[in-house]
Amino acid sequence: MKATIRERDGVSIIELKGKITIGVGDVAFRETVHKALETGAKKLVVNLGEVTTIDSSGIGELVAAFTTVSNRGGKLRLCKIPPKVDDILQITQLIQVFDIHDDEDEAIAAFTA
Amino acid sequence: MKATIRERDGVSIIELKGKITIGVGDVAFRETVHKALETGAKKLVVNLGEVTTIDSSGIGELVAAFTTVSNRGGKLRLCKIPPKVDDILQITQLIQVFDIHDDEDEAIAAFTA
Amino acid sequence: MAEQACEVQLSIGSQFENIELVQSVLEESLESLDFDDDSRYWIGIAVREAVANAIKHGNLEDPRVAVAVEVRIADGAFGGRALEIRVRDHGTGFDPGKVGDPRDPANLLKPAGRGIFYMKRFMDDIEYNFGPEGGTVVTLRKRLGTRG
């Protein structure tokens, strides 16, 4: 699992790769979100394009990130949901919770819309 | 594991790929040698270039093939020995038993030399 | 795993990274079975959850305490053959009846509580058993010979 963070047009893009699973991937993701928030970021996009596996802990971290960012007056959007992650979001009914976009451009544009 | 057989300049080339290991690879190799012998082949070259793993059963099959072919008045040569197979042939001192060549061309040429 | 050799057992220390070890064994074991790629994937996810719970809630992440995983083909389940995966820990157990539905509006934004739900969704049947001297066993079943 790899979590990287970069800036585009004032938006913090967190890119996740590989397995977001208990004990490793979930922790790395949480730390990356916290790092973004510490720098004062309020607009976050999580790019899930390269995620291969997300377990219930990984999904839990996504929800936690969403809540934490909202509580700080920010907004977290998701983009590039792979089919397997989409299945999970449907099954858990979290699809209605998250703000989901096809790609980074669309997610970034949503902040200025 | 894959064992294929083809003809070049009157020589039967047996090409082995993957794992020559007990229960699968060793049997497939034995059957291929027998098939060649049934068609009356006397000149055989075994190309080991793509072999990844050879266990003691696989090495045993190489020795058995060598003996069977010799007993029938034929000759079996080896070529394209990968480093790991070479290590095994050194350790077992079978390096002195087999007639070993760099590539198919050299092995085939040895039949007419 | 050939049809007659219907059992593999694996025992690991209670550390999350050992889940990958269980996954390798599972993948190899499923190789010769008639499941499509999607089924294999979701079975893998369900087993991840079962093992994660055994490590976390059962054995409290103590690396010296073992989680045992068994993979077998069980005849008779669902009146036919089924893949059966059993995960055993040494914890104090819990009441599965008290675990809420993570889709309830009250639970939807909770950061946890979706593991058993995953297992139920991705397997045909899950069953909890508790040993008289403690320990939780969860048995996951998936019908064989039905694709999808």
Place this chain on the structure above:
Amino acid sequence: MAEQACEVQLSIGSQFENIELVQSVLEESLESLDFDDDSRYWIGIAVREAVANAIKHGNLEDPRVAVAVEVRIADGAFGGRALEIRVRDHGTGFDPGKVGDPRDPANLLKPAGRGIFYMKRFMDDIEYNFGPEGGTVVTLRKRLGTRG
């Protein structure tokens, strides 16, 4: 396998294809240990031989009979830490002292008899034990923290 979680156990039916399953578990288990790629490869080969012997000579290829494999880090071996792999079958045992050297001219062209030799060459130490009620246990050891 992290340093403190020093044991993995695997039990398989006696079929040669299950050797691949042992290999996957072994590979995962060795991942975090300080061996170079060559050492890993040769340890894998040695374990193949041990398991093949357990399946073939010990359990006579009966798929219902189990071969048990344990992977652990043992302190104290060689006065330091060592990888220790134990392979157990349910056979009648044999006399390791009677197994000849495959490099002897009389043995060089034999199609079998190189398995134990492989194990000895690729590990630092191998040890045979036989249970009072039958069963062979071979223990393979490789020093840790020494490369090559």
